[in-house]
Amino acid sequence: MKCLTFLLLLCTWGAMAQQRTIQGTLKTKGGKAVPHASVTIRNVQGRIVAFKASDASGNFVLALPATTGAGSLHLFINHLGYARVDLPLTTGRMRYDIVMEEKAIDLAEVAVKSRPRIDVRNDTLSYDVGSFAKAEDRSIGDVLRRMPGMEVSESGQIKYNGQQISSFYIDGDDLLNDKYAIGTKTIPHAMVQKLEVLQNHQPLKVLKNKTLSDRVAINLVIKDEARLKLTGQVKAGAGLPQQYDGEVNTILFNKKYKMLNVAKGNNVGDDLAADFAAFNFADMLGGAGNSRPTSLLSAGTVGSPGLPKQRYYFNNSGSLNANTLVNLKNGLQLKANINGLLDRNDMAYHSRTELYLAGDTIRYTEQQAIDRDPFLTEINLSAMTNKEDYYFNNMLKIGYSGETGMSALLSNDMDMSQQLRSRIRDFSNTLEYTPALKNGNVINLYWYVNHYNQPQTLHITPGINEEVLNGGVPFASVSQSGETPTWFNRASIAYTRTSGIIRQRYRFGLLNEWQMLRSALRLTQADGLETAYGGSADNNLHWSRHQAFIDGTYEYKRGAWEAALLLPIAAQLISYRDTMFAMDESKHRLLFNPSLRMKRMMNREDYLSLNYSYANQMGNINGVFRGAVLANYRSIQANDAALQERDSHTVALRYNFQRAISMLFMNMGATYAKSTANTIASSVMTDNIARTVLLPFDNDVSSFSINGGVSKFIFALGATASLKASWGTSRFNQLLNGETLPFHNRSFTLNPGLEARLFGKVSITYNGTGTWTTSRLVQQEATAQVDGRQIRQLDQSVGLTYSPFKNTFIRLNGRHQYASQQQLTAIRYFFADANTRYRLDKWRTDVELDLTNLADVTAYETYSVSSNQLGYSYYQLRGRMAVLKCTFSL
Template sequence: MKHILLIKLLCFIGIVSVSAQKPIKGTVKDSNGKGIESVNVNLKDAEGNIINFTRTNKNGEFNLSVKNDQIVGYKIEASSIGYKKQSISITDLTQSQDLILQASETNLETVTVKNRPSLMAKGDTLNYRTSDFADKQDRSIGDVLKKMPGIEVAENGKISYNGKSISNLYVDGDNLLDDKYNIGTKSIPQGAVDKVQVIQNDQPIKMMRKNNMSDDVALNLVIKDDAKLKVMGDATIGAGTPDRFDENLTAMLFNKKLKFINNIKGNNIGNDPGIDLTSHNLSDYLKRLDNSKPSGLLSTGAAGVPSLPQSRYLFNKAGVLNLNNLYKFNQDLQLRANISYLYDERKQQYNKFSQTYLSDQTISYSEFQNNEINPQKLRAQFNLNGNAEKHYLNNNFVLDYAPFKTTSAFSINNVAANQILKQETFDISNEFNYRKKLKSDDVINLYSYFNSTSQPEILNILPGLNADVLNNGNSYLGLNQYIKLPTWYTNNYISFAFVKGGFAQTYKAGFNLQQQNLNSELYRIQNDQTSELVSQNTVNDLKWFKNRVYADATYEYTNDKIKAGLSLPLSYNRISYNDPLNALDKSLQKLFLNPSMNIKYQTGIENFVTANYSFKNDLGGIDDVYRGTILKNYRSLFANDAPVSETKAHNIGAGFNFRKAMQMFFLNVGANYSDIELNTISSYSLSNNIQQRIVLPLENHFKTLSLNANTSKYIFAWKSTLNAGVIFSQSKYNQLQNGELLPFNTKTITYRAGIEAKLTNFVNWSYNASYAVTDNRAEIADAIKTNFQQLRQQSALAITTVRNVYLNLSAEHLFTHQSSQPNLKYLFADMNVKYKILKMKTDLEFGITNLTNIKQFDAIYLSANSLTTGTYLIPGRVAMLKATFNF
């Protein structure tokens, strides 16, 4: 009897247990609605623990069970190879739990052939192993980047990937250097970098990644774990002849909480330390701010620089302090400080002869300048960044102070004089941006930017020049040109983004204000030391006020194949300006619609095509409307007699990007056409001694077509990276000179090719060549024609002679041809020997630059109907001995 009761009790417990099991049914389908077989389906609780699991049948159906009704926070998760993982929350057990999986990009297999470099692609990220491309002689990561197929490093340090400039260089995912990344590529040891990641469609704002419309490309340097544990750096002491020095001290740290690259350097060997402060995407940043203002109205003349690497022609004595520090309070909040100061003393000496060809005459002048230039730059930038899944805060405060002084002795057409130019810019700004993601996944964005700038300028010239124009034909002692242009600007907007699936709508409304005051006077100093205005026509007291109220509707769509965007910005623009001294009091009001659209279509996992179109109306600035004449430099007088310039620009472009990462082959092709219509034109009155410009109300067109193709390939058998490219551009525009309207057609085509080769285990060789042809033609009877051709070749040989001894030989050849001038040919050569003392972590170097001791360089410049030949004094042979200690 007891046994029967026990059996009945167990059966009852089993029945109760079975009845407590709640069934969960559902399906898993692809984007076409077809059931997917053998998908892994997991039931997870609120803590992410797996409660139950199963697989789908051939129809994509699944059955799971849960023991109780407490399903708050429970999720169904489905995953399968070839599809993106998907999960849904369970809210009602009686409903079918249906999931739709989107196909995912297949990760490219890593090339595993022994002793061969490999790339690995995962989604939008392409990984280069640093060790695959580095050699023993490579010191910094910048040395290795030049060897990586698909990546190009320009002479100024700007980095491009498959034809597109990078937007940022991250260090372990952090934006430490804020676009001024030269110090990073020069300083970070290549041995400390595990991988270089190319991130396509880079979106640094976390909340925007779900519906990512970004087309930016960024690089991320993945630091090795052992390199994160200590402070790294190096110290260099160098001395040479004649009277040369080169000093450097760098310290860096890359751990999770604190990152910094702090550097102090100085030299007088022609290496400009200011290059480390270059902002490579500055033009894009200024365009986004929409705060147009002249960078400087005065100059000492158009000296130009020779067509050589800067290190070959620069006479300098310069030093820079460059501090970059980032502290992370947590994963979502960080504070960054970038502080720098540059002091430089430069010397420049040149002779120049210029000819401007008109239909009935040729304007010629010769000049000589001996310049002493003293630029200084102080910049302090503080950035607070909070970047979380639900909110984004970015506040950027910047202070810039840049005094600039040039003293020069010069002569023009054998008339000698001296000049001093002083410019002093003080600029302070704050940019605030806050985004908040709402429960609906919609985003609200608040933005505010403020800027205040002062930039006084003074130009002194002794003795007085062009007396027939500036002093009624009487000799006089000198000229003083004074300018002040304080500027105040603010831009503010609010926007809402509505997101649903792959579709996003953004609506923006805002306003900006710009207020400026241009004060200028041109004084002449008579021989009796009295000072007076040259005339009432050389004074400006121009007050300028510009305001814009705008609204913008942007529509964006993205899926695995297509990214498309349409923007419809509408703006009301009002400008008023007055100058009682020049009887000027005007205003204008304009309503502009500036539509733009773009599309990107993924033709394959690695390949895509792009197309874009934009139409933009734009208005000029205060430098378009001042009436009083300004002495821009010792031979140029500028004024205006026209309304605010209005620009209408059509721009259309297309491109194709192709890559085979496993084969390390990259190709990009692009085309762009722009048609710009202006309502003003600059009219120049030229003579052999002076140039006078006045802006007139006359329609003017600029039409430009550009085509480019570039390719890069790693040849495994040769252990070499090959690259080649061609760029074609054609421009049509008008010039008004001496009352003659000249329509010009300019064509330029440039070919380039290069190789980075590992000839043997101890010999590396590089070669780069570019050949450019420029043709200018005036489209009139008896057309004015000019032609210019230049070939530039660079080659370097790196040899490991014996253990830890390295020899580097390099050469550079330039050939220039212009039909009316003799050919120019130059060959520069350099040599460097390095010995590594491994136990002391010290490198000893001895090098000689400009072995052939070239001290004078001739150059030819071609522009429309103007030909200029220049002779520059350059440093001769320099020998240097350096010791670098690495820690």
């Protein structure tokens, strides 16, 4: 914290050292001071160079960059009730004492503009932030949530009219990459003039109007006066029982230099890892395409309850999120994103699970007290030039993260302790160069290289399941280790013809992947001797995948129609060997994965789109290892099949409707997917352990879903109302204890929402989620026990905000949850929170009191249903808390 403060002071001193000041006073003819006048200095183009409001005594002081000549600037002064002042600055003169002339106001000329505004220009939608903001709002995220057409999930992901955004810009610059949640939480809405929605967005200027795009991006347009100074906040909070919550952030957004730095620490249940959540835009933007192996080991089957994480997260956390961007005069942009996290959290968890088979029921219980110590360090450095004649970008990423977890576990009367240690080492570099040729066509050069490894170790004491692991002989402990080091390389060259009725792009590339899967299962006997698991040898699997690919993209646009056809062909060689299992296999395949996207504009704002894709995919290293792996305390995994091959067809139809000026947004869509694989996972389950093997049998999975949403600003009520609905059905097979069980699952979800202002001083928000889930066996002769399972869940949240006096806000929140399951007692919960905040304008400080979980609900129970499995879970929650916070704005 001291280092951060020192750097902040150093930057501020450096900026002041290059500035001059213009000062003066504003008074009437009678000598009365004129406070709160708008004092700006503008250049010959009319752009604001400096901004300040006069203080209570009419004084003002404005800082000017040393490189700005006074002779080309004008001093503007505006104040309601006084004549406007336009005065040219004189070189060498630093003080201006001005007599303000009083001017009567013609009330007939004053228009009250409280109606929220949206402007439309071509493919850009502009929300006027000030017209949507309310007095109680702080960050741009608070305002964005009530904008019609916009949607923000609890994780911070943003969607526009049902479509996920691809980029989040600040004055045209992508400062935060795909980790923009920290920006919506931190950036004050008062800094933002407009929020722009960029439809059909093309991030590369060299490709603009040369290729088709269906992406949506957001751009925050910063106010002129907010670009001129460093701003930020300091927050300190403390409370009961033994609570603390602190934050320091610094923000600067100007054309040349941007930064957003945030340091946080708390134990009030705020998960700081959410600030580093990435929304995976690399895949959307044609990223590397490597499929990393999934984690081999876990500490158990603990899931998350259907509650905000702050309810059940017992933590001590600290984080640093530093983001800096510099635009140089030659068009080169340098950017650094540095993330760090230290955390310690714990959870108390209890579950009961029943697996229903045609002739048997498998039951097991799990009770854990878990302590986790995750950490994260990540550095992203990039250099980019984005011009009309070429695009260049090089991004270097270095990451090291991991977690150490300890848990005391009781499962089906087996008492044990576990330790899981996991580390992730991640390095990658992406280089892309896209120049435009003299004839208008474009070349693209791309190279991506990545090294990734996640070594893990699971240690369990005492030895468990001796009948399966040690021939029935009790033993002291068991230890499983595993890792999958990976090198990945992808390089390609592409040529795009931008003229003609059909635009064409041809690309040729190479892909290389080298992996190893090493694992060892060891038992420590009662006498201290360590022995290998006798049921299987260790894994020492070598894997490689090489691919030469060529693809053609054909784009057509005429009138209201546009279409894009992708025809990729790839020659692929996969080889894998493990001498311990006499396995040495090679698979040659010619892959053809076409896709088609068609779009019809019904008018300026509405469109109908159709997407089809076929994917012929091959499995990865996790599907071919032969040696047994103790994935967790009750699951052993191995494989006894050839490399998985899967053919998938996906068809999606979507209709987008919007009337931006009347603030009505609607979307609806339907998706059908069917896939066929040459393998199926077979599980042999008992009450204490499950053994899963991948077997060579065909397996079909199909799904169909319908979804829709509507969002509308109701002008008569000053309210934003929304409604989303989705229905889905899926069919798939499971192979359990030698039985093939075909399942049919159905689900329906309804999400209403409302945000309204009542009586001028009262705001109300409502969000609801209703879910109905059913799972049943397709076989008619199935027993009643497995014939059908249904869960009904209702989750409703209501918030009331009341402002009895200026700068005073009182908020009450309530959340009700209901869940019912056939033949079981219904579950009901109600949570209540309160917040009181007072703003001290003179001191630029907010003082607030947070009261959380007023009903002191300290335990949470829930049901879950999936195919033939019924689950019951119990979680310990945070009890009643009170935290007093002071937030000072710099």
